[in-house]
Amino acid sequence: MPHLHLHLFSLSPPLPPTSLRSNLPSPRVTVTVTCSATSASKPSPDVSLLLRAADLADRSAGLSSPHPNFGCVIARKNSGEVVGEGFLYAQGTKCAELQAVEAAGELASGGVAYLNLEPGDCYGDHTAVSALVQAGISRVVVGLRHPLHHLRGKAIQSLRSEGIQVHVLGEDLKSRVYEEALKSCLTVNAPLLYRAAFRVPFSVLKYAMTLDGKIAASSGHASWVSSKLSRGRVFELRGRSDAIVVGGNTVRRDDPQLTARHGGSHVPVRIVMSQTFDLPEEAKLWNVLEAYTIVATQRGARKDLQKNLAAKGVEVVEFDILNPRDVMAYCYDRGYLSVLWECGGGLAAPAISAGVIHKVYAFVAPKIIGGVNAPSPVGELGMVQMSQALNLVDVSFEQIGPDMLISGYLQPIPDLSPTIPSADEIPSIDPALSPYETNIISFYKTWDPFGAFSNFSPHPIQMPYENGKHAVWPSVEHYYQAHKFVGIDSPIARELVEKIMTANSPEEAARMGRRLQREHPKLVRADWENTKIDVMYRALKCKFLTYPHLNAMLRSTAGSVLVEASPHDLFWGGGREGEGLNYLGRLLMQLRSEILEQEASPKLTLTQST
Ligand SMILES: NC(=O)C1=CN([C@@H]2O[C@H](COP(=O)(O)OP(=O)(O)OC[C@H]3O[C@@H](n4cnc5c(N)ncnc54)[C@H](OP(=O)(O)O)[C@@H]3O)[C@@H](O)[C@H]2O)C=CC1
Numbered sequence: 033m034p035h036l037h038l039h040l041f042s043l044s045p046p047l048p049p050t051s052l053r054s055n056l057p058s059p060r061v062t063v064t065v066t067c068s069a070t071s072a073s074k075p076s077p078d079v080s081l082l083l084r085a086a087d088l089a090d091r092s093a094g095l096s097s098p099h100p101n102f103g104c105v106i107a108r109k110n111s112g113e114v115v116g117e118g119f120l121y122a123q124g125t126k127c128a129e130l131q132a133v134e135a136a137g138e139l140a141s142g143g144v145a146y147l148n149l150e151p152g153d154c155y156g157d158h159t160a161v162s163a164l165v166q167a168g169i170s171r172v173v174v175g176l177r178h179p180l181h182h183l184r185g186k187a188i189q190s191l192r193s194e195g196i197q198v199h200v201l202g203e204d205l206k207s208r209v210y211e212e213a214l215k216s217c218l219t220v221n222a223p224l225l226y227r228a229a230f231r232v233p234f235s236v237l238k239y240a241m242t243l244d245g246k247i248a249a250s251s252g253h254a255s256w257v258s259s260k261l262s263r264g265r266v267f268e269l270r271g272r273s274d275a276i277v278v279g280g281n282t283v284r285r286d287d288p289q290l291t292a293r294h295g296g297s298h299v300p301v302r303i304v305m306s307q308t309f310d311l312p313e314e315a316k317l318w319n320v321l322e323a324y325t326i327v328a329t330q331r332g333a334r335k336d337l338q339k340n341l342a343a344k345g346v347e348v349v350e351f352d353i354l355n356p357r358d359v360m361a362y363c364y365d366r367g368y369l370s371v372l373w374e375c376g377g378g379l380a381a382p383a384i385s386a387g388v389i390h391k392v393y394a395f396v397a398p399k400i401i402g403g404v405n406a407p408s409p410v411g412e413l414g415m416v417q418m419s420q421a422l423n424l425v426d427v428s429f430e431q432i433g434p435d436m437l438i439s440g441y442l443q444p445i446p447d448l449s450p451t452i453p454s455a456d457e458i459p460s461i462d463p464a465l466s467p468y469e470t471n472i473i474s475f476y477k478t479w480d481p482f483g484a485f486s487n488f489s490p491h492p493i494q495m496p497y498e499n500g501k502h503a504v505w506p507s508v509e510h511y512y513q514a515h516k517f518v519g520i521d522s523p524i525a526r527e528l529v530e531k532i533m534t535a536n537s538p539e540e541a542a543r544m545g546r547r548l549q550r551e552h553p554k555l556v557r558a559d560w561e562n563t564k565i566d567v568m569y570r571a572l573k574c575k576f577l578t579y580p581h582l583n584a585m586l587r588s589t590a591g592s593v594l595v596e597a598s599p600h601d602l603f604w605g606g607g608r609e610g611e612g613l614n615y616l617g618r619l620l621m622q623l624r625s626e627i628l629e630q631e632a633s634p635k636l637t638l639t640q641s642t
C-alpha cells in the first residue's frame with residue numbers, strides 16, 4: 033500500500049536540487065506530497081546529477097518556447113565531480129552539450145554526461161552528439177527520449193554507434209531510486225509532452241482566493257486577494273507561458289494588463305474569450321505595444337467593435353461555437369506549448385469540464401471576505417456528491433509571504449513511451465510519408481520533420497548588408513527582421529539593426545523586429561513592402577547554398593507543394609484553411625526549381641546574388 037511521503041527540498045545555490053515544477057520559476061523551498069512507496073535504496077550519483085541537469089534545463093523555461101528545455105552536466109567518471117555544465121538558452125543558441133564540453137575542457141575526456149532530454153538534432157547537423165563524441169565522453173545518461181517521433185531515439189542511436197555507453201532512465205536504469213530524477217525530467221518538459229500526447233497546449237489554471245474560497249468580493253472587486261509577493265510569482269508564471277486566457281467579464285471588471293512584469297524577455301500573448309463581445313472600447317489589453325492580444329469570439333459578434341479593435345492591432349478570431357477546447361486547438365495550431373488560464377470561475381468551469389486544464393495553481397490568502405454571491409474559482413461542474421470531486425495528484429504546498437500556494441495536476445504528465453515509435457521503427461524523412469495531403473509538404477515549427485525550412489531554424493548565414501560589408505546573421509529571421517531598418521540614414525536605425533542582428537534567438541529577433549517596426553514606423557525603409565520578398569529570397573538562397581544537407585532536403589521535395597503552415601501569418605504562411613498567400617512556401621519552391629535547373633545544366637552556376 034503506498035503511503036504519504038513528505039519530501040522537503042532545501043535551497044543550496046547556485047544549483048539547488050530540483051523541485052519538480054513545470055511552469056514555476058526558479059526553485060524555492062517546496063514541500064511535495066506524493067503517494068508513492070518510500071525507497072530505502074541508497075542515493076545514486078546518477079540521480080543527483082540528472083536532477084542537476086533538469087534544474088539547469090529549467091532555467092530556459094519561457095525563453096526557449098516552443099522548444100524543449102535542455103540541460104547538460106558533465107562529471108568525472110569515478111568521483112562524480114562536476115566539471116562542466118550548460119543549458120540551451122533558446123533555439124539557435126549554443127546547445128547545452130557543447131557548452132558543457134567547452135566548460136569542462138580536457139576534463140571531459142572519459143567523463144559522464146547527464147542529459148535531462150535526448151538531444152533533438154532536427155536539422156541534420158549533429159552538434160550535440162558531435163560535441164560529446166569529440167570530447168571523449170565515455171557514458172551518457174539520458175533522462176527522457178525525445179518526445180517527438182521523428183527525433184526520438186536518433187541521438188541515442190548515434191551515440192551508441194560511436195561506442196559510447198548510453199543509459200536511458202526507465203529502460204536501462206529502472207529501479208525506484210531513479211523515480212525522482214525521471215519525474216524531474218518529465219516535469220521540466222511537461223508542456224512539450226502534453227502537446228505531443230494530446231495535441232493541445234499544456235494548460236494551467238491559476239487563481240487567488242481567500243480562506244473562505246472567494247476570488248473577489250460580492251461587488252466583483254478583486255484587487256487584491258493575494259499578497260504582492262504572490263503576484264510577483266504570477267508574473268514569473270506568465271513569463272513561462274505562451275498565452276494567458278481570461279473571459280470577457282474579467283476584462284470588464286478588472287481591466288487587466290496580463291503582462292509578465294518581472295523583466296524576463298518572454299512576452300505571452302493575451303487571449304480574451306468573449307461570447308457576447310460586450311467588451312469595452314478602451315482597455316489596457318488593447319494596447320498591443322505591450323503584448324499581443326487576441327479576442328476569441330462567436331462568429332458574427334459585433335462587427336463594429338471587431339473593426340475598432342482590429343484598427344488598434346488586436347486580432348479577432350471567430351469560432352462557430354466558442355468553447356475552451358476549440359480555443360486550445362487553435363492555440364495548438366499556433367504552436368503554443370503552455371497556456372495560463374487567469375479567468376474567473378465562469379470560464380474555469382467549462383475549461384475543466386472540457387478536459388483542457390492539466391494543472392492548477394491556487395494561491396490561498398489568509399483572509400475572509402464572505403458574501404453568498406462573491407465569486408469562487410470554479411463555477412458549475414454539475415457534481416452532486418463529494419465522491420465525484422476531482423482529485424489532484426503530485427500536490428505541492430509552498431508558503432509565499434503570508435499566502436499558501438497549492439499546486440497539483442488534474443491530469444498526470446503523459447508517459448509517451450508506449451505511444452510514440454522510436455527512430456528504429458520509422459524510416460528517415462521521406463516526403464512520401466508526409467502526414468499531410470499527398471503532394472503537399474507543410475512545415476512550421478523548426479522541430480517538425482521539414483522544420484529546417486522554417487526561418488527560425490538556427491542556420492547562420494553570411495550576407496553583406498551595408499557598404500558591401502559582410503556579417504554573420506544567426507538565422508534567416510535575424511536577417512529579414514533587421515532589414516526593415518537597413519539603409520536608413522539614422523544612428524537609431526543602425527542601432528536597431530545591430531540589436532536585431534545580435535538577438536539571442538530567431539524568436540527574439542522576430543519579436544524585436546515586429547515590435548520595433550510598430551514603435552518606429554518612420555525608421556522602416558520606405559520600400560520595405562516592395563522589397564521584403566527580395567530580401568527574404570536572398571537570405572533563403574544563402575541558407576540553402578551554404579548547408580548541403582538543407583539543400584538535399586529541399587531537392588528531395590521535388591514534385592511537392594511546400595506550404596508554411598502558419599495559421600496566422602497570411603502573407604508568408606498558408607493560413608489555417610489555405611487562405612494565406614504562402615510566400616515563404618512559394619519562394620522555397622522557386623529556389624528549388626533554380627537549384628534543380630542548375631543541376632540539370634551544370635554549366636549554369638547558381639550564386640547567392642542571382
Ligand atoms: N482572484 C482571482 O484570481 C481572479 C478573480 N477574478 C474576478 O472574478 C470575477 C469574474 O469572474 P468570471 O465572470 O467567472 O470570469 P471571466 O470573465 O474570466 O469568465 C467568464 C466569461 O468568460 C466568457 N466565456 C467565453 N466562453 C465561455 C464559455 N464557453 N462559457 C462561459 N463563459 C465563457 C464570457 O464572457 P462574455 O460575457 O464577454 O461573453 C463569460 O462572461 C471578477 O470579479 C474578477 O475580478 C477573475 C480572475 C482571477
Ligand SMILES: Nc1c(N[C@@H]2O[C@H](COP(=O)(O)O)[C@@H](O)[C@H]2O)[nH]c(=O)[nH]c1=O
Nearest residue numbers: 240254256257258286288289290291374
Ligand atoms: N485578483 C488577483 C488576481 N487576478 C488576476 O490578475 C489579473 C490582473 O492582472 P494585472 O492587471 O496584470 O495585474 C486579473 O484580471 C485576474 O485575472 N491574481 C492574483 O494573482 N491575485 C489576485 O489577488
